[in-house]
Amino acid sequence: xxxxxxxxxxxxxRATAQARAKDSTEVLPVFDIQGxxxxxxxxxxxxxxxxxxxxxLMPGEIVGLVGESGSGKSTLAYGACRLLRPPAIITSGSVxxxxxxxxxxxxxxxxxxxxxxxxxxxxxxxxxxxxxMNALNPVLKVQDQLFDVMDAHLxxxxxxxxxxxxxxxxLVGIARDRLKxxxxxxxxxxxxxxxxxxxxxxxxxVVIMDEPTTALDVVVQREIxxxxxxxxxxxxxxxxxxxxxxxxxxxxxxxIVVMYAGHIVEVGTAEQIHHTPAHPYTRGLLNSxxxxxxxxxxxxxxxxxxxxxxxxxxxCPFMPRCTFASDRCREVDMRLSPVDSSVGAVHTTACPFVKxxxxxxxxxxxTRSSK
Amino acid sequence: xxxQIATKTGTVGDVVLEAVNISRDYYLGRGxxxxxxxxxxxxxxxxxxRGVVAIVGESGSGKSTVARMLAGQETLTSGEVRLDGxxxxxxxxxxxxxxxxxxxxxxxDPFASLNSVHTVRHHLMRPIKIHRGIQGRQAIExxxxxxxxxxxxxxxxxxxxxxxxxxxGGQRQRVAIARAIAASPRVxxxxxxxxxxxxxxxxxxxxxxSDLRETLELAMLYITHDIASARYVADEILVMYAGEIVxxxxxEEVTQKPAHPYTQLLVSSxxxxxxxxxxxxxxxxxxxxxxxxxxxxxxxxxxxxRCPFADEQCRSTRPPIxxxxxxxxxxxxxxxxxxxxxxxxxxxxRATRTKKVAEKPE
Numbered sequence: 138x139x140x141x142x143x144x145x146x147x148x149x150x151r152a153t154a155q156a157r158a159k160d161s162t163e164v165l166p167v168f169d170i171q172g173x174x175x176x177x178x179x180x181x182x183x184x185x186x187x188x189x190x191x192x193x194l195m196p197g198e199i200v201g202l203v204g205e206s207g208s209g210k211s212t213l214a215y216g217a218c219r220l221l222r223p224p225a226i227i228t229s230g231s232v233x234x235x236x237x238x239x240x241x242x243x244x245x246x247x248x249x250x251x252x253x254x255x256x257x258x259x260x261x262x263x264x265x266x267x268x269x270m271n272a273l274n275p276v277l278k279v280q281d282q283l284f285d286v287m288d289a290h291l292x293x294x295x296x297x298x299x300x301x302x303x304x305x306x307x308l309v310g311i312a313r314d315r316l317k318x319x320x321x322x323x324x325x326x327x328x329x330x331x332x333x334x335x336x337x338x339x340x341x342x343v344v345i346m347d348e349p350t351t352a353l354d355v356v357v358q359r360e361i362x363x364x365x366x367x368x369x370x371x372x373x374x375x376x377x378x379x380x381x382x383x384x385x386x387x388x389x390x391x392x393i394v395v396m397y398a399g400h401i402v403e404v405g406t407a408e409q410i411h412h413t414p415a416h417p418y419t420r421g422l423l424n425s426x427x428x429x430x431x432x433x434x435x436x437x438x439x440x441x442x443x444x445x446x447x448x449x450x451x452x453c454p455f456m457p458r459c460t461f462a463s464d465r466c467r468e469v470d471m472r473l474s475p476v477d478s479s480v481g482a483v484h485t486t487a488c489p490f491v492k493x494x495x496x497x498x499x500x501x502x503x504t505r506s507s508k
Numbered sequence: 509x510x511x512q513i514a515t516k517t518g519t520v521g522d523v524v525l526e527a528v529n530i531s532r533d534y535y536l537g538r539g540x541x542x543x544x545x546x547x548x549x550x551x552x553x554x555x556x557x558r559g560v561v562a563i564v565g566e567s568g569s570g571k572s573t574v575a576r577m578l579a580g581q582e583t584l585t586s587g588e589v590r591l592d593g594x595x596x597x598x599x600x601x602x603x604x605x606x607x608x609x610x611x612x613x614x615x616x617d618p619f620a621s622l623n624s625v626h627t628v629r630h631h632l633m634r635p636i637k638i639h640r641g642i643q644g645r646q647a648i649e650x651x652x653x654x655x656x657x658x659x660x661x662x663x664x665x666x667x668x669x670x671x672x673x674x675x676x677g678g679q680r681q682r683v684a685i686a687r688a689i690a691a692s693p694r695v696x697x698x699x700x701x702x703x704x705x706x707x708x709x710x711x712x713x714x715x716x717x718s719d720l721r722e723t724l725e726l727a728m729l730y731i732t733h734d735i736a737s738a739r740y741v742a743d744e745i746l747v748m749y750a751g752e753i754v755x756x757x758x759x760e761e762v763t764q765k766p767a768h769p770y771t772q773l774l775v776s777s778x779x780x781x782x783x784x785x786x787x788x789x790x791x792x793x794x795x796x797x798x799x800x801x802x803x804x805x806x807x808x809x810x811x812x813x814r815c816p817f818a819d820e821q822c823r824s825t826r827p828p829i830x831x832x833x834x835x836x837x838x839x840x841x842x843x844x845x846x847x848x849x850x851x852x853x854x855x856x857x858r859a860t861r862t863k864k865v866a867e868k869p870e
Contacts, residue, residue, distance in 0.1 A: 205706050206677065325567065354566040354733045359777040381706045384779040425708045429736035429763055429778040436740070438711035442676065 165235055165243075166193035167375050168217075168262070168343045173230030175209070175216045178223070184447040186212040186225070188399040189471070192377075194343060199369060199376040201390030201407075203383050203422065205443050209399040210379050211267075214345050218262055219246060219254060236261050236342040260290045263336035265329075265346040272332060273320040279331055280316035286338040305334040309364060326357035333361070337368065345377045350385070362389050383419075384426045387411050395419050398444050398454035400471045405484035413493035415476045415486035417459045453488065461491050521557025523593075524727040525578060525611065525695045528552050530587035532573050533804065544804040547573045549751045550587070555695055555727035560718075562730040562742030562759070564774065570751040570802065571731045575697045578729065579613050580604055591695075609639045612688040616700040618680035622672040629668040631687050632656075639691035655686040658723075659716060678709035685716065689724060696720070697729045702737065714741050735771075736778045739763040747771045750810040751802040753829060757836025767838045769815045769846045809841070817842040 175187040186209040194200050204210045215221050217232045232246040234257065244257065266272035274282055283302045287293055293301065303313045309330040320328055329349060336344050346365070350358040366389060369376055378390060386393050386407070393410045395403040395418065403416040414420045421439035428434070441458035450456065452467035459466070473485035476493065532548040548570040555561055563571040576582040578589060580598035589596045591610060598604040615621040622631060632652045636642050642651055656664035659682040672680055681701060688696060698717060702710040718741055721728050732738050738745050738759060745762040747755040747770065755768040766772045802810065809827050812818040821841050829839040840846060 205708050355735070355777040355779075356566055356773060381708070382779070383707065388779055422708060425711050426779075427711075427714075427736045427740040428780075429739060429775060430780050433739070433760070436711050438715070439708050442678075 167196045167235055168194040169233040170217050171231045174228045178226050182447045185399050190401050194375045197373055199390045201386030201393040202379045203386055204396035208396045210396050260339050262343045263341040265332050265336045265349045267348045275320055279318055290339045309334045343375050347379045383422045402487045409484045415493050416488045417461050417491055418455050523554045524557055525555040526590040528588050531585045533585045545802050546804045547751050557727050558725050560728045560730055560742045561744045562738035563746045564735045564738050565748035569748040571748050572699055575699045579697055580607050609691050610693050611695040612693040614684050614688050614698045614701045617704050618684050621684050624672050628670050628683050632690055635690035655690055659686045677705050695727045699731045735774050755838045768840050770811050817845050
């Protein structure tokens with residue numbers, strides 16, 4: 138891809154002193170969320186949308202964030218980019234960004250001023266929004282919307298912008314003459330591709346994708362996923378992929394983060410989540426989607442409904458829906474600990490009681506052991 | 509085509525609703541001089557008591573148009589719809605209402621299909637009054653409670669006074685289903701009832717539809733773009749592409765041994781957790797392209813522009829839908845070729861992408 142302005146480094150005036158690790162072999166996360174809590178505040182109560190969440194995105198990695206509607210996954214992503222307005226309030230935590238263009242320094246996203254934020258938004262961290270129909274401006278041509286992004290972050294001539302817009306459309310597999318189209322003239326899949334092209338327009342380091350394929354057909358969905366994986370490999374950005382469909386993530390993500398009621402309940406590689414899920418909620422998600430391949434299996438699903446986030450009971454929020462629940466669950470502090478101490482912190486779970494092998498055991502044994 | 513199919517439960521009822529060679533054309537230009545889009549072309553299907561038939565296809569394949577024609581909400585260009593063997597005419601209001609008593613629909617988007625200024629009570633009361641003629645406050649209240657219990661919204665008193673915005677997506681879809689069965693219909697047409705819902709909720713709704721099919725002895729049409737869910741609820745699957753049925757047969761056969769190249773594409777596109785990333789890299793054989801064009805000016809097979817096996821015959825002559833030796837119907841000139849290279853998703857190690865691979869075969 139043509140890269141006319143690759144060298145313009147955004148200024149990081151008030152970056153925190155947290156320098157890159159001295160040991161150069163250790164790779165630090167490019168986007169690092171630590172202990173982030175977000176509440177929606179009203180006079181009567183606080184709705185705890187995100188509670189004490191740690192999430193690290195390594196360079197070139199696809200991290201999948203999965204959870205039901207209302208589990209706080211979008212709030213987490215938007216909050217980490219400071220895109221939320223009151224009544225959403227970030228009550229604690231830090232968000233650190235370490236891009237290649239910011240030499241040797243880390244930037245604390247939560248401490249930036251408005252103008253500094255403008256420098257990193259889209260240039261460093263871009264977002265593919267959920268519904269492409271609403272995210273695109275219906276009265277502007279595709280070309281003008283792409284130009285707007287470039288005007289805001291790069292200083293290019295008209296011809297350079299034209300070149301770049303065309304190569305962006307090539308990247309996402311849309312004919313160049315579509316630059317002159319309005320969003321309503323495009324199909325759902327094409328609009329979603331335009332959104333991806335827009336996110337990549339100024340070569341960001343981190344791309345957050347919020348349910349990028351939810352409204353699409355399976356065939357189109359697959360084409361777009363393949364394209365995302367390929368573009369990621371070619372351009373080297375990192376992806377935070379938000380979805381409610383765990384079956385998708387198992388194929389596309391390197392690591393999967395499972396969220397429930399504002400808490401992260403399990404983190405692991407795609408293989409670990411698929412073959413040895415530790416948390417009962419993850420297990421429930423895995424049992425929720427009909428599979429096309431392999432023998433027909435009995436689907437269990439997850440009984441009950443998600444909890445009210447303004448009145449969370451003490452302990453584990455999944456307790457009311459959990460088949461393993463017992464009184465001790467009220468004491469759980471939802472801290473992540475390694476599933477298997479020999480593997481280390483690669484696979485962690487918030488449930489201290491249920492082990493992956495427990496999911497294999499029959500119900501009668503289960504109830505006995507949980508006393 | 510009207511041969512009886514075995515349902516999942518083994519028993520099968522009589523044909524309730526039948527579509528015989530129904531077609532729908534849309535004129536795109538001014539008047540009748542412009543190009544003609546044949547959104548649905550010569551589709552035949554039968555819905556049985558206690559049976560579920562699924563139509564699977566991409567956006568714009570005409571699957572919703574079929575449902576609307578069956579529901580009497582779209583006029584037929586040709587062909588006929590029969591209810592209990594009698595040809596349906598819904599030309600005037602009274603006939604339409606009588607037809608609606610038997611055939612009800614559930615729509616895709618529960619956010620749009622419920623009126624946001626009315627309560628659950630209002631949504632359920634209207635069909636009870638209009639279609640069932642139940643009089644008296646007490647009787648209506650009892651009927652509404654029964655309906656909400658049927659769709660597992662308990663206690664009913666809690667939900668009756670609620671507005672749609674106070675309900676979750678899954679609850680809203682339950683209300684939409686309760687409204688549909690309030691008329692005590694014999695046919696339920698479900699147009700993508702789960703595609704707007706969370707994955708964890710979808711299963712509940714599918715299970716609810718399956719239960720209702722049993723308890724109320726409904727004949728059901730299930731429309732979806734997700735062939736995996738069709739495998740779980742349907743007895744028979746019809747695959748539509750650009751307005752035509754390209755393959756039909758028992759659900760398990762169609763999903764496990766897809767014969768038509770388009771069905772193979774659909775099956776290979778469904779997320780496959782067991783492949784863990786590999787198939788996204790290898791790519792599919794079929795040329796990615798625009799959704800199928802249903803313009804009537806296309807003479808040959810409508811899938812030919814995207815088909816890897818397409819040749820001159822495909823582009824010039826439309827393949828008839830013919831029975832294969834394993835009891836299904838397929839419209840393709842190159843079945844042997846397609847079958848021999850049936851899409852297989854080779855499990856490939858993902859060790860290059862992740863360092864640690866959990867050693868636990870399932």
